[in-house]
Amino acid sequence: MTTQHTINVAELQGEDTALAYEALRELRPHLTSVEDFVEIVRTQRREGYRLVGSFDASGRVVAVAGFRHMTNLYSGPHLYIDDLSTLPSARKQGHAGALLRWVDEEARRLGCAEVHLDSGVQRHDAHRLYLTSGYVIPAHHFAKRL
DSSP, X not given: OOOOOOOEEEEEOGGGGGGGHHHHHTTOTTOOOXXXXXXXXXXXXXXXXXXXXXXXXXXXXXXXXXXXXXXXXTXXXXXXXXXXXXXXXXXXXXXXXXXXXXXXXXXHHTTOSEXXXXXXXXXXXXXXXXXXXXXXXXXXXXXXXX
């Protein structure tokens, strides 16, 4: 018999921002302090960045998604997911999928027809999740370090 639990997803604002640090640090290990993380998020929020957390049964944020509402000539209004990360102990429990569904609903609410994200080429488990969640790979992302 499998025990099912409800996954709670909620937007993190203000002082709740710090709750996302541990989960996001899995993806962004260069973030070395909660204080620096909160300050960076505060700066990004001025550019439209938002955070959503997925909570385990104890109320701890175990997965997080950071995203922005954008408009580009090639796709019009859409949500762009900057960050999606789950603590190793909470993987394969549905948290990332719940966050993706939450972002989809928010995109629809905002009148967006698409959600976009980039993912490192080595993140095979994440790619499986994205593909089974309806994402496609329409392009390659190029970057140049200056």
